[in-house]
Amino acid sequence: QVQLVESGGGLVQAGGSLRLACAASGRTFSRYGMGWFRLAPGKEREFVATISWSGASTNYADSVKGRFTISRDNAKNTVYLQMNSLKPEDTAVYYCAANARGLGLETKSYEYDAWGQGTQVTVSS
Secondary structure (H helix, E strand, O other): OOEEEEEOOEEEEOOOOEEEEEEEEOOOHHHOEEEEEEEOOOOOOEEEEEEOOOOOOEEEOOOOOOOEEEEEEOOOOEEEEEEOOOOHHHOEEEEEEEEOOOOOOOOOHHHOOEEOOOEEEEEEO
């Protein structure tokens, strides 16, 4: 099974940008679809974005569409989340996750097989 480690979180002002990275161990990374979820205090875990195993298909939550971009580099076993025009309501712990279907359509937590430990993103107003 793939192991995932996120990085790139931090504190940023509203309107700023961050790029999260998720490094995966194991030689089967390219077979997995990848996703990003977030968990804010007092809220349920929320789907953010997903990408298919090939990178050809992506899907986004309405709340981030047009501001966030998910991408992957299979040669580096890494998936990215570029976050632009950040808002205070984007503040959360961001988790990357891997799913075996790999279609770029998986938006539910239960569709994912492996999770990282999370990275904190804080957007100040």
